[in-house]
Amino acid sequence: MWGSLDFWDRKVLVVGKALKLATTPGRVEEKLHWLEGLVVGTNRRVDDYNRRAKAGQDASDEKFMDEELIRKDVTNWALNRSRSTA
Numbered sequence: 001m002w003g004s005l006d007f008w009d010r011k012v013l014v015v016g017k018a019l020k021l022a023t024t025p026g027r028v029e030e031k032l033h034w035l036e037g038l039v040v041g042t043n044r045r046v047d048d049y050n051r052r053a054k055a056g057q058d059a060s061d062e063k064f065m066d067e068e069l070i071r072k073d074v075t076n077w078a079l080n081r082s083r084s085t086a
Contacts, residue, residue: 012038 011031013020023031 011035 011022012035013022019035021031021035
């Protein structure tokens with residue numbers, strides 16, 4: 001993993017399940033504001049991804065259900081046709 005030699009260039013560190021904020025006392029508010037924007041943006045991207053994934057899954061499920069309905073209709077039609085000709 002490559003990083004900057006200047007420790008303060010790294011604004012936030014991910015350590016396991018925690019975010020560690022590296023700052024000086026005079027820049028706490030600025031970096032907290034930046035970090036809040038980062039978290040909000042990340043959450044928005046995760047929500048968008050989840051929404052697209054669910055829409056794709058719903059479309060796949062709907063397609064499968066349509067195919068199953070068509071198969072049932074064709075089977076019923078074939079059975080009714082064979083009964084009427086017999």
